[in-house]
Amino acid sequence: MHGIVFAELHKYAETKHGAGTWHQLLTRAGLGNKLYFPVQEYPDSEIASLVRAASEMTGQPTLALLEDFGQFIVPSLLRMYSHLLKPGWKTIDVIEHTEGTVHTVVRVQNPGAKPPQLMSQRLSNNEVLMVYDSPRRMCALAIGIAKGLALHYGEHIVIREAICMHRGANRCEILFRTIA
Numbered sequence: 001m002h003g004i005v006f007a008e009l010h011k012y013a014e015t016k017h018g019a020g021t022w023h024q025l026l027t028r029a030g031l032g033n034k035l036y037f038p039v040q041e042y043p044d045s046e047i048a049s050l051v052r053a054a055s056e057m058t059g060q061p062t063l064a065l066l067e068d069f070g071q072f073i074v075p076s077l078l079r080m081y082s083h084l085l086k087p088g089w090k091t092i093d094v095i096e097h098t099e100g101t102v103h104t105v106v107r108v109q110n111p112g113a114k115p116p117q118l119m120s121q122r123l124s125n126n127e128v129l130m131v132y133d134s135p136r137r138m139c140a141l142a143i144g145i146a147k148g149l150a151l152h153y154g155e156h157i158v159i160r161e162a163i164c165m166h167r168g169a170n171r172c173e174i175l176f177r178t179i180a
């Protein structure tokens with residue numbers, strides 16, 4: 001997983017639970033004093049251990065925590081990559097075009113980074129269906145990112161995950177719909 005995600009998790013932990021939380025999290029996850037640089041790749045197992053440790057510390061289920069984290073990182077993602085988003089786009093457009101724009105550029109600019117291959121189908125002006133099958137099984141992060149995007153664009157979003165890898169399926173199918 002890319003270092004940006006670890007740097008953002010650090011920021012998230014300390015913003016939500018105060019200074020020193022990140023160190024406690026590293027210790028609980030068995031990662032000692034490990035440093036994460038936002039230009040490098042790190043094992044997926046480490047993000048999984050950190051999320052598990054955060055869930056144990058807060059009592060929040062891992063999927064709820066990942067979703068909250070996804071919402072939290074949106075302002076940073078938009079700051080870093082806003083040049084790739086068309087000015088007229090809103091939540092559903094960004095979700096539809098993430099694969100063709102942002103994640104593709106992330107792959108080229110950060111050799112080793114493996115953002116998920118998101119397959120999106122635009123169903124109508126305000127609806128997009130996304131198929132997600134990353135072995136990292138972080139569909140909750142996608143849901144959180146969508147909620148963060150809606151917050152950013154001042155839209156109301158309804159999300160239905162009819163099929164999910166966490167319920168035994170081989171992929172997740174997530175329907176995003178904004179309502180005026």
Ligand code: HEM
Pocket residue numbers: 001002003004005077078080081094095098102103106112113114115116118134135136137138139141142143145146
């Ligand atoms: C401005 C928009 C976005 C930026 C800059 C961005 C960037 C990134 C980056 C840097 C990673 C880490 C990749 C790695 O470590 O290999 C990532 C992962 C991820 N992104 Fe995005 N992303 C954006 C939008 C989205 C959207 C709209 C979704 C879905 C609704 C999404 C879903 C995910 C998920 C679920 C992961 C976790 C890794 C995995 O599942 O394999 N992203 N993204």
